[in-house]
Amino acid sequence: MVKITIGTKENPVRFSxxxxxxxxxxxxxxxxxxxxxxxxxxxxxxxxxxxDAIQKAIEENKDKFGGKIPANLKTPLRDGDVDREDDEAYADSYFINANSKIKPGIVDGDLNPIIDQSEFYSGCYGRVSLTFYGFNVNGNKGIAAGLQNIMKTADGEPLGGRSSAEDDFADDEDVLG
Incomplete structure (x- = not known):
């Protein structure tokens, strides 16, 4: 298993x-x-x-792949311009889908736990720690990304088409008659 942290204050990743x-x-x-x-x-x-982490995970997991690297080995780094071409949030970007059975730690830029669920959402920016590990399940062989911890460093435009009640009704003159 290979662990890394990506994203910086200057170059954060975006969450979706x-x-x-x-x-x-x-x-x-x-x-x-x-x-x-x-x-x-x-x-x-x-x-x-x-x-580099994916390559290291491939080398560490050769035994899982029968001693050699399969030609159709799946890796978690994907091209947003190819795999999500209809989603502008993924334009000119790569993406990784990461998951875990264990709840990730979620903190703000000062390392304070984020308790209010509305504070971390699809569209905000930050840093993330991941592990890369090999799998061989039902003939599918590859490297997967495990979600470890998340640091939110900045707000962003929410993704998913949902607006806030405040935005929807801020200019509504009919609310109070």
């Missing part, structure tokens, strides 16, 4: 599809906490760190 407060089941799978981590392609340092 954040299911970090309550675990969810996807298509009947085990309950898991998960998040999609969007990394700008311009953040060459984080991209290199991720690629």
């Amino acid at each position: 599809y954040a299911n970090v407060h309550q675990p969810v089941s996807v298509n009947g799978s085990d309950l898991k906490y998960s998040v999609s981590i969007i990394i700008p392609k311009s953040d060459k340092k984080s991209v290199k760190k991720i690629k």
Whole structure:
């Protein structure tokens, strides 16, 4: 298992599809906490760190793959321009979907735990620690990303098309008659 931290105050990652407060089941799978981590392609340092960690995890897990690296080995780093071409939040970015059966620690920039669930949401920015590990399940072989901990460093435009009640009704003249 290879552990890294990506994102900095100057070059944060962005969080999407954040299911970090309550675990969810996807298509009947085990309950898991998960998040999609969007990394700008311009953040060459984080991209290199991720690629190096994946490569190290591949080397560490050769035994799981039968002693050799399969041609169709799955890896977690994906290209947003290819795999999410219809989603502008993923434009000119890479992304990693990470999950865990254990709730991630979530802190603010001063390392204070974020208790209020509305404070961490899809669209905010920060840092994240991940582990990369090998898997070989039902003929699928690859490297997966395990979600460890999250640090929120900045707010961002919420993703997912949801607006706040304050925004929806701020200019509504009909509210009070």
